[in-house]
Amino acid sequence: SMPDAGAERFFTSGDGLQLFYRDFTPLTRSPKLPVLCLPGLTRNSRDFTHVAERIRQDRRVLCADLRGRGRSQHDPVWQNYHPGTYLADLGLLLQDAGVTRCVLLGTSLGGILSMLLAAMNPPLVAGVILNDVGPEVAPEGLARIAAYVGRHAPPASWDEAVATVRATYEIGMPGLTHEEWVTHTKRSYSDAGGVPRLDMDPMIGEAVRSAPSAAAPDLWALFAKLRPVPTLALRGATSDILAEATFDRMLREKPDLVRVEVPQRGHTPMLDEPVSVAAIDEFLARTP
Numbered sequence: 001s002m003p004d005a006g007a008e009r010f011f012t013s014g015d016g017l018q019l020f021y022r023d024f025t026p027l028t029r030s031p032k033l034p035v036l037c038l039p040g041l042t043r044n045s046r047d048f049t050h051v052a053e054r055i056r057q058d059r060r061v062l063c064a065d066l067r068g069r070g071r072s073q074h075d076p077v078w079q080n081y082h083p084g085t086y087l088a089d090l091g092l093l094l095q096d097a098g099v100t101r102c103v104l105l106g107t108s109l110g111g112i113l114s115m116l117l118a119a120m121n122p123p124l125v126a127g128v129i130l131n132d133v134g135p136e137v138a139p140e141g142l143a144r145i146a147a148y149v150g151r152h153a154p155p156a157s158w159d160e161a162v163a164t165v166r167a168t169y170e171i172g173m174p175g176l177t178h179e180e181w182v183t184h185t186k187r188s189y190s191d192a193g194g195v196p197r198l199d200m201d202p203m204i205g206e207a208v209r210s211a212p213s214a215a216a217p218d219l220w221a222l223f224a225k226l227r228p229v230p231t232l233a234l235r236g237a238t239s240d241i242l243a244e245a246t247f248d249r250m251l252r253e254k255p256d257l258v259r260v261e262v263p264q265r266g267h268t269p270m271l272d273e274p275v276s277v278a279a280i281d282e283f284l285a286r287t288p
Helices: 045-055 083-097 109-120 139-148 158-169 179-184 202-212 217-222 244-253 274-285
Strands: 007-014 018-023 035-038 063-067 102-107 126-130 189-192 195-198 230-238 258-262
Touching: 007 063, 007 083, 018 045, 018 083, 035 045, 035 083, 035 109, 045 063, 045 102, 045 274, 063 083, 083 217, 102 109, 109 126, 109 189, 109 258, 139 202, 158 179, 195 217, 217 244, 230 244, 244 258, 258 274
Parallel strands: 035 063, 035 102, 102 126, 126 230, 230 258
Antiparallel strands: 007 018, 018 063, 189 195
16 A cells, blocks of 8 residues: 555645645644654655654644645746745745644754744744754755756656666665665656656756855854754764764754764665664654
C-alpha cells in the first residue's frame, strides 16, 4: 500500500498564489502540539512524508511546500523568493490550519525560517528541531549549492533524473542503494506524461545567486532568541553547511541545546537514519 501522503490543503498567499501543504491527522487522541515541517531551499513537503508517518502517532503534522516548490504555484516575480515572503506565507498557512502553537522542524533553509518564526512570534513556538543548519552558513557549502540550483538541464527520462539527483546529493548522502536514490528522486520530480519534471522553479537559483552575502542578517542574534525554546540540533558529520566550530559555538550560546551528530551524512541528514529517528523521538517525547 502507498504511504499516506496526508490530506492535501491549498490556501491563497497575500499576493494571490495558490500554496500547498500536507496535513497528517494524529492517529491517537493526544494533547501534544502539532509539528510544522519546513523543507530546504530546493526541496518540498515530500521529504517529510516518512517523518510525518512516525510523528503522527500522537501529533498532527503539517508539511509545507514553499512557493515555487512542489504543488505550490511558482512566483512570476523571482525576487520574491526570500525569507520575508516565506514567513508571510507560513503565517497564512498556520491560520488556514488553525494552529496557534506548534513545534517547528526545519531542514536547512527551513531551519533558518524556524529561527525567524521563533524570534518574530515567541508564543507560536514550543520547540524547534534544526536539521543541519545554524547561525552561520559555511561558505564552501553555500558556493556548492549556488552553483547548481536551477541549472540542471531538464532530464529526458527517469534514469537521467536519478543520475542527476545522485550526482548532486551523493556528497552528503553516501551509501544509498539504487532503490533509495529512485525514492529520493521521486521526492524531487513529478511525472509529466512519463517525463520527470523538477518540482521547483529554476528561478529560485537566480534569487540565491543575486542575494548579496554581505547583507545576510546576523543569525547569532536570531539564535539567541531560541534561549527559552527547547531545541534539538542535528548535524551531518561531514556537513559543508553547518561547520563543526559553529555547532560547538551553538552549545556555548545555548547550554541546554540538544546536539546530535549523524554519521555518514553531510548536508543534510534525511531523518530516517537510526540516530536521527531516536533523537527526534526522544526530543518530542519531552516537548509539549
